[in-house]
Amino acid sequence: MKYLVTDAAGAVGHRLAATLVAAGHEVLAFSDSPVNGVASRAWPTRADVLARALAGVDVICAVDLATVAPDAAPALLKRLDKLRVAAGKAGCGRFVLLGRADIYDPALLADKTLLERSATAAPADLAPPAAAALALEESLRAGAGLDWTILRAPMILAPDSAEAKALFRRILIDDAPSPARFHPVDARDVATALATLGTHDRAGGQVFNIAAPAALAARTLDQELGRLARLLNDEATPQDKLRPPHQVADPVLATDKLARLTGVTPTRPIWVSLAETMQQVMKDLRADGTLPPLPEKINPVVKAVELGQKLLAGKTAVITGVTSGIGRATSLLLSRLGATVVGIARNAEAGEAWEAALAEGRHTVPGHFIQADLMSFARIRTLAADLATRFPRIDILINNAGANFPTRRLTEDGVEATLAINHFAPFLLTNLLAGPLKAAPAARIIMVNSDWHRRSLPDMHDLQMESGYRTGEAYCRAKFMNLQITYAMAALLDGTNVTVNAIHPGVVRTGISTRNTDGAPQVPAQARERAQQRMISPEFSAVYLASLATAPDYEGQSGLYLDTDEIKQSHEATYDEDWAWQIWEWSAQITGLTPASA
Known part of the structure; x- marks a missing residue:
């Protein structure tokens, strides 16, 4: 009709x-x-x-x-x-x-x-x-x-x-x-x-x-x-x-x-x-001016993506663990913001797929993938040398790679594996990249941490848990030590153009608790599904990391601990300077690094 x-x-x-x-x-x-x-x-x-x-x-x-x-x-x-x-x-x-x-x-x-x-x-x-x-x-x-x-x-x-x-x-x-x-x-x-x-x-x-x-x-x-x-x-x-x-x-x-x-x-x-x-x-x-305008609530990173702004054009960002979870989501986001992203991961096939995704994306900048096993000190040294040669200026370093092993296992260096990937790897890689980071006008180092660091403190008499290994405690202690060296590194870098901060990215559906589970009791599927429904997505979490990497609010600020997008206090013991330097010197000895070399 x-x-x-x-x-x-x-x-x-x-x-x-x-x-x-x-x-x-x-x-x-x-x-x-x-x-x-x-x-x-x-x-x-x-x-x-x-x-x-x-x-x-x-x-x-x-x-x-x-x-x-x-x-x-x-x-x-x-x-x-x-x-x-x-x-x-x-x-x-x-x-x-x-x-x-x-x-x-x-x-x-x-x-x-x-x-x-x-x-x-x-x-x-x-x-x-x-x-x-x-x-x-x-x-x-x-x-x-x-x-x-x-x-x-x-x-x-x-x-x-x-x-x-x-x-x-x-x-x-x-x-x-x-x-x-x-x-x-x-x-x-x-x-x-x-x-x-x-x-x-x-x-x-x-x-x-x-x-x-x-x-x-x-x-x-x-x-x-x-x-x-x-x-x-x-x-x-x-x-x-x-x-x-x-x-x-x-x-x-x-x-x-x-x-x-x-x-x-x-x-x-x-x-x-x-x-x-x-x-x-x-x-x-x-x-019409009857009421004052409200402060803008949209996250600046989200706004920049929506408007097609390239906040990181001409900058180089190195991210570990880029083939899945938070690392992949963050790498894609930084690439959309204009950064040249160098992705590090162990799985070469997944890394090639990641590199292809950046190259073929309509809004992403082509990136570079480097395969590396971050539980090997030798491979970390080779990686750092390669990065320093190919990318003499690094503007952003995000130490994201992590794992949680259900049973105690040692790496080729004789180091407990959960500690190796969550603590020693970011410690060694960051120190070895001090040159390219200091070559940037204002470099930012981000340590992806976890609020689980509050649940168990390291035992100075058994730092590698040789007398009794418990998977949850191993992860918590590794993250605790990671925070200690973050604050120590911030002190060493004070007065330079490099800042270092740690962030808890939220409780994220990443699969870290379901990977590397050989020999571990399996969580019932329904319980796992209920838990995941309460978590945030890696893409949501990536906005927090990208904000820490780009926001003017964090310019020149170092030694912070963020819980998603809020500056918080970490466990009070992480601020014990004497203890932190003991962990630093022990870490330097284990990895073969000159003490306090950052």
């Missing part, structure tokens, strides 16, 4: 047009502004042009009066009455008018629930929009040869409803009184109803009320608008975050006739409609 929708760019009109198009109807829009997805034109001013425009139109939906400004109402009435007359001559099937509920007698609005047959006010007592709506209703009833349906709506809620926004603004800013009973309707519910009334066989010659499923008392409206304003202005108390159980008021409009004859029942909760409209009210208040 072919519909004509007036005011098709307005709060109701554009939603109605979209509903009709989705249902497969042809839509013609009378609108002073373009309407997405439908043919639109300005209102015809000549009768012959209007007649031609109405050719083939089955249903007219006139929605202007529900939202018209008072000063524009008389002219609009003349325009709509001409459309009514022309529609009858053109043989249009039905004229659906979106009227106004404020045509009812004001004396009844105070405490009555109004039926469609309830008394209306005298025209002289009505505001111009309501007077125009009542006049057009009477013309439709008196006219011949044109089927009609009238839908009377109260205040329409939508982010683009000028009337609703003006009311909320007066209540919030001018302390104006709220209506004794507030019984609005959501614009989407109105659009759905109009689309149905255009063709429903029981709608012809009928007048219907429409309103939200619930009405609010003035006090309730005041409280809810205040709560929403505090939430949207970052002034909320803990109590504001959960809407209290307000009592609803008696309805202003009876809507059972609409449901009984056509099956149409508004479904949008009034609380949702209020919140959506209030969001736009608060935006408008900030835009």
Whole structure:
């Protein structure tokens, strides 16, 4: 069928047009502004042009009066009455008018629930929009040869409803009184109803009320608008975050006739409609300077990616453990920010796939993969020499590679494996790359740590757990020692252009607890799945690492411990300088590094 929708760019009109198009109807829009997805034109001013425009139109939906400004109402009435007359001559099937509920007698609005047959006010007592709506209703009833349906709506809620926004603004800013009973309707519910009334066989010659499923008392409206304003202005108390159980008021409009004859029942909760409209009210208040702007909440890294900004253009970032989990996600993110990423991992095949992903990505910079087993001190030395030759300036070093072995095993260097990968590898590699790091204008070293470091302190008499190995304790102690050497390294690098910080990236779905499990008891699948549902994704965690690598807030800051995006205090014992230097000297001796060489 072919519909004509007036005011098709307005709060109701554009939603109605979209509903009709989705249902497969042809839509013609009378609108002073373009309407997405439908043919639109300005209102015809000549009768012959209007007649031609109405050719083939089955249903007219006139929605202007529900939202018209008072000063524009008389002219609009003349325009709509001409459309009514022309529609009858053109043989249009039905004229659906979106009227106004404020045509009812004001004396009844105070405490009555109004039926469609309830008394209306005298025209002289009505505001111009309501007077125009009542006049057009009477013309439709008196006219011949044109089927009609009238839908009377109260205040329409939508982010683009000028009337609703003006009311909320007066209540919030001018302390104006709220209506004794507030019984609005959501614009989407109105659009759905109009689309149905255009063709429903029981709608012809009928007048219907429409309103939200619930009405609010003035006090309730005041409280809810205040709560929403505090939430949207970052002034909320803990109590504001959960809407209290307000009592609803008696309805202003009876809507059972609409449901009984056509099956149409508004479904949008009034609380949702209020919140959506209030969001736009608060935006408008900030835009016109009534309220100060809120600080930007979007993470700068996410914003840079969305805008295609290359914050790291021309910089080199070295990341260990790039073939999966946090390392892979972080490497892709830094590459999208313009960095040349050098990825280190043990699995050559996975590394080649990672390198190909960077080369083939639309928004990533080609990177370089170097295969290396970071549990071998000899291989770390070869890797560091290779990196220093190929990349004489390294701007970012992220020591991310880690593992947790369920049973005690030794590397080729005779070192316990969990300690080797989580502590000795970043210690040795970072020290060996001191030259390329110091060659950068402002280099940042990031140690990927874990809040699990708090759970078990190293035993200075058994640092490699020879007397009794427990997998969880081995991991916790390795991360504890990693923090100790991070703080010691920060002290050594003080006054240089290199900073070093540690970060707990969150509880991340990386598989570190499910890899390297030879000989370990298996966690039941359901328990593992429940645990993973509470974790964050590697991509989410990567934003924290990328922020630490790029944010101006961390420029020149060293020796920090971050829990995701917050600077926190690590375990108090990690700040024991004497203990830290004992761990440093022992680590240097084990790895063959000159003590305090950074």
